[in-house]
Amino acid sequence: MNWTWMHKFASPPHAYRLAGRLAPWFGWPAFLLIITGLYGGLVLAPADYQQGDAFRILYVHAPSAWMSMFIYATLAVAAAIGLIWRIKLAHAVAAASAPVGAWFTFLALATGSIWGKPMWGTWWVWDARLTSELILLFLYAGLIALRASIEDRERADRAAAVLAIVGIVNLPIIHYSVYWWNTLHQGATITKLGKPSITGDMLWPLLVMMVGFNLYYGAVLMTRLRAEILRRERDASWLRTELVS
Amino acid sequence: MNLTGFLAMGKYGAFVWPCFLLAGAVLVWNVIAAKRLHAEARRQALRRLEAGRSPT
Amino acid sequence: MSNTPAADAVWLMYRRDLVLAFRHWDQVAQPVVFFAMVTTLFPLSLSPELGELRQLAGGVLWVAALLAALLGLEFLFRADHADGSLEQMLLSGQPLALLAIAKGAAHWTVCGLPLVLVSPLLAIGLGVPTDALCAVVLSLALGTGILSALGAIGAALTLGLRRGSMLLSLLVLPLAMPALIFGARAIDMAIHGDVTRGPLLLLGAMLVLALTLAPLAVAAALRISAE
Numbered sequence: 001m002n003w004t005w006m007h008k009f010a011s012p013p014h015a016y017r018l019a020g021r022l023a024p025w026f027g028w029p030a031f032l033l034i035i036t037g038l039y040g041g042l043v044l045a046p047a048d049y050q051q052g053d054a055f056r057i058l059y060v061h062a063p064s065a066w067m068s069m070f071i072y073a074t075l076a077v078a079a080a081i082g083l084i085w086r087i088k089l090a091h092a093v094a095a096a097s098a099p100v101g102a103w104f105t106f107l108a109l110a111t112g113s114i115w116g117k118p119m120w121g122t123w124w125v126w127d128a129r130l131t132s133e134l135i136l137l138f139l140y141a142g143l144i145a146l147r148a149s150i151e152d153r154e155r156a157d158r159a160a161a162v163l164a165i166v167g168i169v170n171l172p173i174i175h176y177s178v179y180w181w182n183t184l185h186q187g188a189t190i191t192k193l194g195k196p197s198i199t200g201d202m203l204w205p206l207l208v209m210m211v212g213f214n215l216y217y218g219a220v221l222m223t224r225l226r227a228e229i230l231r232r233e234r235d236a237s238w239l240r241t242e243l244v245s
Numbered sequence: 246m247n248l249t250g251f252l253a254m255g256k257y258g259a260f261v262w263p264c265f266l267l268a269g270a271v272l273v274w275n276v277i278a279a280k281r282l283h284a285e286a287r288r289q290a291l292r293r294l295e296a297g298r299s300p301t
Numbered sequence: 302m303s304n305t306p307a308a309d310a311v312w313l314m315y316r317r318d319l320v321l322a323f324r325h326w327d328q329v330a331q332p333v334v335f336f337a338m339v340t341t342l343f344p345l346s347l348s349p350e351l352g353e354l355r356q357l358a359g360g361v362l363w364v365a366a367l368l369a370a371l372l373g374l375e376f377l378f379r380a381d382h383a384d385g386s387l388e389q390m391l392l393s394g395q396p397l398a399l400l401a402i403a404k405g406a407a408h409w410t411v412c413g414l415p416l417v418l419v420s421p422l423l424a425i426g427l428g429v430p431t432d433a434l435c436a437v438v439l440s441l442a443l444g445t446g447i448l449s450a451l452g453a454i455g456a457a458l459t460l461g462l463r464r465g466s467m468l469l470s471l472l473v474l475p476l477a478m479p480a481l482i483f484g485a486r487a488i489d490m491a492i493h494g495d496v497t498r499g500p501l502l503l504l505g506a507m508l509v510l511a512l513t514l515a516p517l518a519v520a521a522a523l524r525i526s527a528e
Contacts, residue, residue, distance in 0.1 A: 034272075038265070043251070053254035056261055060268040083521075100275060107271050111264045118260050138475040145471060149462050158525040159458045163472065166454055166518050170476050173507070177479035184486070216272060223279035230286035234293070243291055 010089040013238040016229045019222040026218035033212030040205030048202075057115040059205055063213040064108040065129070068136055069171075071101030071217060075143075076168035079161035091157035092232060094164060095147060096224035100217060102140035108133050128182040132175050139167045153232065310395040311403040318407030321380070328376070332369040333415045339365035340423045351428030358427035359440075359488030363481050365423075366416050366441055367448060371473060373412035374452040375466045377404060378523070382460055387527050397520035402512070405453045405519070413445030429492055436491030436501070443504040444484040450511035451476045457522035480507055 041059035048055035075097040082090030112130050117123050124130070146163055150156035198206075233239055254261045305313075322329055343361045344354055354361075381387040390400050417438055424437045455473040459465035487500035 042265070047255060052257060054257040054260060056254070057264045060264055064268070099278075103271050103275055107268055110267055114260050114264050114267075118257055135475050135478060138471070142468075142472045142475065145468055146458060149459070149464075149468055155525055155528070159522065162454075162518055162522050162525065163458060166476065169514065170479075173479045173510075174475070177482045181482045181486070220275050220279045223276075223283050227279070227282040227286040230283070230290045233290070239290055240294055243287060243294070 010087045012089070012229050012233050012236065013242065015089050016226055016242065019225050019229075023219050023222035023226075026215045026222060030212050030215035030219055033208050033215065037205045037209035037212055040201075040208060045202045045205055046199070051119065054115065054118050057111055059209050061108060061111040061115060062206060063209045064104045064111060065133060066210060067213050067217060068101055068105035068108050068133065070214070071097050071104060072136065072139070072164075072171070073168060075101065076164040079164040083158060083161040083165070088157070088232060089229070091161065092225055092228040093221070094161065095157070096221055096228050097217075098140060098143050098147070098160075100220055100224070102137065102144065104213075105133055105137045105140055109137065126182070128179045131178045131182065135174055135178065136171075139171075143167070305395070307396055307399050310393070311399050314390075314400050314403035315407050318404055319410060322407065322411040329411050329415065332373045332412050333419050335372055336365050336369040336416050336419060337423060339368055340426065343427070355428035355430075355492055358424060358429045358492060359485040361427060362420060362424060362437065362441065362488060363444065363485040366420070366445060367474075367477060367481060369416055370413060370445055370448040370452060371470050372466075373408070374449075374456045374469060374473070377408050377453055377456040378460050379456075382527065387523065391524065391527055397523060398516035401453060401457075401516045401519040401523065405449050405516070408453070409446055409449040413442075413449050416445055417442045424488075429488070432494075433488065433491035436497045437488050439501055440484045440487040440497075440504065443501065443508050444480050446508050447480045447504070447511050448473075448477055450508075450515040454515055454518045454522060457519045457526060460523070460526035480504060483507070 037059060041056055045056070047053045075094040078090045078093040078097070081087060082094065109130065112133065113123055116125050116130075143160055143163055147156045147160045150159055230239070252258055252262075340361060343357065347357070348354065378387060381390070391397065393400075420437050420441050421434045424434055425431075429437060452469070452473050454476075455469040458472065459469045462468060483500040483503045487497045487504065490497045490500065
C-alpha cells in the first residue's frame with residue numbers, strides 16, 4: 001500500500017494551510033449551532049416534571065462530559081498514530097487537544113456539582129459519573145504535566161503518547177470500577193446524574209449542542225494545531241513564504 | 246414567558262445561570278487562548294527567521 | 302547478538318536486582334517502615350477505638366500500601382539509568398519487555414512482598430478480626446503486584462526527570478484506583494464475614510492484565526526515556 005499520500009498530507013506546510021482554511025468552517029457553524037441549542041434549551045424546551053428548570057443545566061453538562069471523553073479518545077488515537085508511524089503532526093494534534101479536553105472535563109465537573117446542589121442538597125456527591133470525570137481530570141493533568149516536564153520535544157511527545165495509550169486502555173476499567181463501587185454504597189442519593197425522561201422538544205437542543213461543541217473543538221483544535229506546527233518547525237523555508245507573505 | 250420568569254428559571258436561576266455563564270466563559274476563553282498561542286508562535290517563528298538571516 | 306536464552310536472562314536479571322537491593326538493607330526496610338507509620342497516622346488522627354477503626358481498615362491499609370509502594374518505585378530504574386546498565390540492557394538484544402518483567406518482579410520481591418508480610422500485624426492493629434487476615438494478605442499481595450506493574454510504567458516514563466517522584470505518583474495514582482476500589486472492598490467484606498471471592502478474582506484479573514500489557518508499555522517507555 002502506498003502511504004505517501006498520508007505523509008504528504010501530514011507535511012507541516014500542508015497541514016498548516018489546511019488547518020487555517022478549515023478553522024472558520026468549524027467555527028462559524030459551531031457558533032450558530034450553540035446559539036440555536038441554547039435558545040432551544042433555555043427558552044423552547046418545557047420544564048422537566050421532576051427537576052423543573054434546573055434540568056436545563058443538562059444542555060451544557062452533557063455536551064461537556066461527552067467532549068471530555070471524546071477528546072481523550074481522539075488524542076489517544078492521534079498519539080498512537082504518532083508513535084507507530086512516527087508522524088509528528090499526530091503528536092501535535094495530541095498536544096493541542098489535551099488542554100481543551102481538560103477544560104471540558106473541568107466544565108463537566110463544575111456544572112455537575114452546581115446541578116447537584118438543588119437536586120441533592122450538597123455541592124458534591126461521589127456518584128459514578130462525577131467521580132469518573134474527576135479521575136479523567138487527573139488523567140489529563142498527568143498527561144499535561146508529563147509533557148511539560150520533559151524538555152526534549154520528541155521524548156515528550158513519545159512519552160505522552162505511551163501515557164495516553166495506557167490511559168485509554170485503563171479508562172473502561174476505571175469506569176466500570178467506579179460504577180460498581182458506587183452501586184455498593186446505597187445511600188438516599190440518585191446514582192445517575194439527573195436523567196430526566198426526555199421528550200422530543202427536550203432532545204433536539206441537546207443534540208444540537210453536542211454537535212456544536214464537537215465543531216467548536218474542531219475550530220479550536222485547528223488554531224492550536226497551527227500554533228504547534230509553528231513551534232515545532234525549525235528553520236524551514238516554507239515558514240518564510242508562509243509567514244512573510 | 247416574561248423576562249423575570251425567564252431569569253428566575255423557576256427558583257433555580259441561581260444555579261442555572263452560573264452554569265451557562267461558566268460554560269460561555271470557558272468556551273470564549275479557549276478561543277482567545279488558541280488565537281493568542283498562534284499569534285505568539287507566529288511572532289517567535291518570524292523572530293527565528295530574522296535571526297537566521299543576519300549571520301550570512 | 303547474545304547467545305543467552307531469554308529465560309536465563311530473565312532469571313539472571315532478577316537475581317542481580319535482588320543482590321543489589323539487599324546490599325542496602327535500609328532501602329529495603331524503608332517502605333515497610335513507611336507503611337507502618339502511615340497506618341499509625343489513622344488511629345492517631347481519628348480514634349483509638351478498634352470498633353471504629355475496623356470500619357476503615359480496608360481503606361487505610363490499602364492507601365498506606367499504595368503510598369509506600371509509590372515511594373519505592375522511583376528507584377526501579379534510577380540506579381541502572383545512572384550507571385549505564387540500562388543502555389546495556391537496551392543493547393543486549395534480549396527482549397526488553399521480559400527484562401522489564403524481571404526487574405518488576407525483583408522490585409516486588411523487595412518492596413511489595415515485605416508490605417504484604419507485615420500487613421497482618423498492622424491489620425490487627427486496626428481491629429481486623431483474625432479470620433479476615435487471609436483476605437488482607439491476599440488482597441495486598443495481588444494489589445502490590447498490580448502496583449509494581451503499573452508503577453513500572455510511570456517510573457520508566459519519568460526516568461531522569463527533576464521531581465520525577467511527584468510526577469510519578471500523579472501518573473500512577475489514577476491508574477491504581479480500580480485496584481484500590483476492589484482491594485479495599487475485599488478486606489471490608491472479609492471483616493463483615495462475607496465471601497470475598499468476587500473482588501479478589503477481579504483483582505487477580507487486573508493483575509493478569511497488568512502483567513501482560515504493562516511490560517510492553519514499560520519497554521516502550523524505557524526506549525523513549527533512555528535515548
